[in-house]
Amino acid sequence: METKRTRDWRNAQKRRNKSRDIRKTLLNFRGEKNWKMLYTRSDKLLRAAQLGLEYPRITNQQLALRGLEECQYSDERTFYMQS
Secondary structure, eight states: OOOOOHHHHHHHHHHHHHGOOOOOOOOHHHOSSSSOOOSSHHHHHHHHHHHOOOOSSHHHHHHHHHHHHHHHHHHHHHHHHHH
């Protein structure tokens, strides 16, 4: 008995073998949206840039200390350049 390869037969084969199609699943995967599931630092930096977030998060105290260090460093540099 011959099988007629009609449109219905082709669609049934497509549905049956859908799990084998790798290209389609790769296109559907969009990446993690849950922040906890992002494992590496580089992934978190990329995702933070996409979302417009600042990562790693810096407290105001850290910002103030960093600003003081920059001021002291620039003062030292001008002192050494004058002599």
